[in-house]
Amino acid sequence: MSAARRDLLVGLVLVVLAGCLPLVVGTRYIVTQATLFFIYAVVVTQWNLVLGVAGIFSLAQMALFAIGAYATAMLGFYLLVPMAFAMPLAALATVVASLVIGLACLRLRGPYVALLTLAIAQVIYVLIINDTECFTTGPSGCLPLMGGVREPGQEGGRAEHPELGAEAADPA
Amino acid sequence: MDVLIQIVASGLTLGAMYAVSTIGLALVYGSLNMLNMANGALLALGGYVCYFVATTLGLPAPLAVLAAMLVCGLAGLLIYLTTALPMLRSGEFETRIFIATIGLGSVLENVIQKVFGPQPLPQPLKAPGDVVIGAVHVPNQNLLILATALLLMVLVAGLLQRTRIGRAIRATAQNREAAQLMGIRVGQVYAIVLALSGALAAISGIMISSLTSLSPTMGAEPMLKAFIICILAGLGNVHGAVASALLLGLIEAGAQYLLGVRWSFALLLLIVIAVLVWRPYGLFGRRQVVRL
Numbered sequence: 434m435s436a437a438r439r440d441l442l443v444g445l446v447l448v449v450l451a452g453c454l455p456l457v458v459g460t461r462y463i464v465t466q467a468t469l470f471f472i473y474a475v476v477v478t479q480w481n482l483v484l485g486v487a488g489i490f491s492l493a494q495m496a497l498f499a500i501g502a503y504a505t506a507m508l509g510f511y512l513l514v515p516m517a518f519a520m521p522l523a524a525l526a527t528v529v530a531s532l533v534i535g536l537a538c539l540r541l542r543g544p545y546v547a548l549l550t551l552a553i554a555q556v557i558y559v560l561i562i563n564d565t566e567c568f569t570t571g572p573s574g575c576l577p578l579m580g581g582v583r584e585p586g587q588e589g590g591r592a593e594h595p596e597l598g599a600e601a602a603d604p605a
Numbered sequence: 606m607d608v609l610i611q612i613v614a615s616g617l618t619l620g621a622m623y624a625v626s627t628i629g630l631a632l633v634y635g636s637l638n639m640l641n642m643a644n645g646a647l648l649a650l651g652g653y654v655c656y657f658v659a660t661t662l663g664l665p666a667p668l669a670v671l672a673a674m675l676v677c678g679l680a681g682l683l684i685y686l687t688t689a690l691p692m693l694r695s696g697e698f699e700t701r702i703f704i705a706t707i708g709l710g711s712v713l714e715n716v717i718q719k720v721f722g723p724q725p726l727p728q729p730l731k732a733p734g735d736v737v738i739g740a741v742h743v744p745n746q747n748l749l750i751l752a753t754a755l756l757l758m759v760l761v762a763g764l765l766q767r768t769r770i771g772r773a774i775r776a777t778a779q780n781r782e783a784a785q786l787m788g789i790r791v792g793q794v795y796a797i798v799l800a801l802s803g804a805l806a807a808i809s810g811i812m813i814s815s816l817t818s819l820s821p822t823m824g825a826e827p828m829l830k831a832f833i834i835c836i837l838a839g840l841g842n843v844h845g846a847v848a849s850a851l852l853l854g855l856i857e858a859g860a861q862y863l864l865g866v867r868w869s870f871a872l873l874l875l876i877v878i879a880v881l882v883w884r885p886y887g888l889f890g891r892r893q894v895v896r897l
Binding site for chain 2: 490537540541543544545547549551552555559560563
């Protein structure tokens with residue numbers, strides 16, 4: 434048996450085992466923890482690709498994680514894109530973002546790459562957590578990641594989807 | 606006009622605070638090629654030691670500052686002996702020490718949190734009163750910070766230019782092997798540089814916490830700003846670091862007034878990203894960086 438086929442087989446067995454997990458354990462806690470484990474396994478894999486294989490000391494990888502998550506949520510919330518489409522679209526958007534970051538790093542070496550990517554990650558973090566108006570998605574138009582409330586027009590989908598605005602405005 | 610005076614006054618204070626810890630980072634990078642990510646925790650440690658000596662032990666303020674400098678200097682020395690020294694000979698020292706110091710800083714922050722608790726504490730060192738320029742009240746606290754920072758910069762510059770150990774530091778930064786061949790004990794220089802940067806971090810931490818408050822993670826943002834300043838100046842460039850610190854302090858104060866506080870840090874980060882894309886070796890850095 435070749436190495437590739439062996440890896441594939443082992444992978445298949447593990448996937449089946451993971452799929453059986455909810456049937457075997459009774460508590461949600463274990464299932465949730467296992468899900469988290471797999472999410473971080475994906476994160477580790479991509480970081481291994483960047484630092485381990487390519488040798489780029491990037492600290493912006495968790496920012497890409499955030500971009501993907503926010504893009505999925507925003508596509509669903511503002512444009513009412515179904516989850517199944519929103520996720521690949523968000524992945525595409527994240528690829529574009531990481532391409533831009535990669536281009537910015539092209540001429541840098543060593544510690545400058547680490548610091549530039551750290552700065553990018555911090556920009557995204559600061560823009561997200563400073564967006565306090567969006568903690569409570571009130572009736573006013575609110576664009577997470579775009580600096581909060583923009584008064585006129587309510588760009589971003591609310592105007593196109595009045596039912597969404599009405600829903601959010603209604604406390605019941 | 607009054608607004609301008611206000612912006613310049615707070616900008617210079619901010620810049621001076623950043624400059625003090627930036628000098629330490631620039632010295633360490635200049636001589637060891639080491640990005641000390643534990644610097645933020647050292648800022649917090651300095652602030653807390655000062656708080657402990659001044660409030661809990663009730664000793665006078667100058668003693669508290671000295672104690673903080675001593676403890677943080679020793680902490681810097683310990684970082685050298687326990688972490689940097691064993692890694693120095695290994696390949697990829699820059700990457701390894703970067704990750705190792707992140708871990709060290711995290712441990713130190715958590716120890717501080719365990720000892721003093723997570724709640725913000727007031728820094729007791731305060732200079733009351735203010736000076737009136739036009740219609741602007743500039744607090745004495747800010748003037749004291751500015752004066753202390755300028756004094757420290759002059760002292761560090763004097764140390765680097767005039768003393769024997771300063772010349773050894775500069776020689777090591779320029780060329781490690783050549784300095785070694787000239788009989789400079791490079792290990793000793795590294796130890797002194799890390800202890801010095803620890804002491805500078807303590808003062809910077811005391812200054813920052815006297816304007817805000819003490820918390821275990823208070824050092825994270827100032828440290829990032831200090832790194833931004835180092836990048837702007839070109840890593841390891843001490844004179845450029847001071848100029849960049851004051852410049853960024855002024856930009857920050859201006860942005861806080863014109864755009865609002867929440868945009869200021871994002872703007873600083875965007876500036877540094879733009880500078881790095883435009884000039885990969887920093888504003889004052891040269892391609893073949895001649896350090897210090």
